Amino acid sequence: MLLSWQASIPWLLAACIGVQAVTAPEGVRQIPLRSHSLSAEPPQPYLDSDMQSRYFEFGEDTIVRADQYIRLTSDMQGQSGWLFSRMPITATNWMIEIEFKIHGRGHLHGDGMAIWVTEERGKPGKVFGHTDNFNGLGIFLDTYKNSRPGVTFPYVMAMLGNSSVSYDKDHDGKDNELAGCSARGIRTGGTIPTKIRLTYYAESSLRVDLQYKGPDEWTECFETEAIKLPQTAYLGFSAETGELSDNHDIINVAAHNLHVRQNQGSSRSSKDQGGKARTKPYNPGGTKERGSWRWFFLKIVLFGIVVVGGYVGYTMYRTSKRSSRF
Known part of the structure; x- marks a missing residue:
């Protein structure tokens, strides 16, 4: 009986403080991030007593x-909405x-919603209701297909921005894609x-x-190699509707800090090397930008x-012609 009571302590604590149970990777300790979590129940309610x-x-x-x-957009045309953390991660x-x-x-619906981990926050724009040319990570849950042959929608896609790369909305971000997957069942009114x-x-x-x-x-959508996010990055959500519309609702957000043991890092690296192929990381404006400058200077030198x-x-040619006259 004593062992059973002790084993139940973590679950009782989780129930008391309202933390959603999330399975952490093996060898990793998870610590709740209350400043980036939301729930309809305390201690992270949508609104406090002051309706804020x-x-x-x-x-x-x-x-x-x-x-x-929290409804980012209602099922009405021409709506957009956003929700952002006040504190960076x-x-x-x-x-x-x-x-x-x-x-x-x-049967027709759109346009979709986004999850953000970016320097910018709370700035309305044309990318699923939030600003374009962002710096950081955007995860797009795109429910309307503009022009993406051979891809089944809804489509979940990640984009890494550096403040100068614009999202290609007309082609559903095809040239911006870090990684992605089709997910036909994410739009549902089921239970x-x-x-x-x-x-x-x-x-x-x-x-x-x-x-x-x-x-x-759980179904794996994608896994990338290491990517670099801004030092100051905020967690956010946004959505938009156009001629087509949908309700885009946030029900619950459970954020955790992952504390990795020192010996766990090496085991993760060895596991990754022997595992499946990773998606090639996308570094917009990074190595490519430096390479373009090098090529520019190289062209000047060659010229x-x-x-x-x-x-x-030409000088040697003129000299030889003059010599031939005499």
Whole structure:
């Protein structure tokens, strides 16, 4: 009986403080990030007694139903809304699990929603209701296909921005894609909780998993190699509708700091080397930008060599002609 009572302590504590149980990777200790978590229940409610949120702020067409959801857009044309943390994420490694719901009337719907880990926050724009040319990570849950032949929608896609790269909306971000997957079941009005889980290790990988086929049935969407995020990055959500519309609801957000044991880092690296092939990391404006400058200077040097060589050759030619006259 004593062993049973002791084993139940973690579950009793989780129930008392309202922390959603999230399975951490093996050998990793998870610490709740209350400043980046949300729930309809205390201690991280959508709204406090003053009808404000201590850790998050929202704007545009966002509606908060304190006991049910945060609705970024309603099933109406031409709406956009956003929800952003007031504080940046300070954890080096983290896991964020979001329960959401995309649903509406009719067979045609759009446009979709986004999850952000960016320097910018609370800035309305054309990328799923938030600003373009962002610096950081955007995860797009795109429910309307503009022009992406051979891809099944809804589509979940990651983009890494550096403040100068613009999202190609006309082609559903085809040239911006870091990694992605088709997820036909994420738009649903059914009873199965729809969730997305982001697991980020600063020196290792970003992994995105989805739950939409059944309760506690997770499907890997993609896993990338190491990517670098801004030192100051805020967690956010946004959505938009156009001529087509949907309800885009945030139900629950459970964020955790992942504390990795020292010997666990080497085991992760060895496991990754022997595992499946990773998606090639996308570094917009990084190595490519430096390479372009090097190529620019190289062209100048080559041009100078050609000009000097031509001048020397022409001088020698004139000298030889003068000599031949005498």
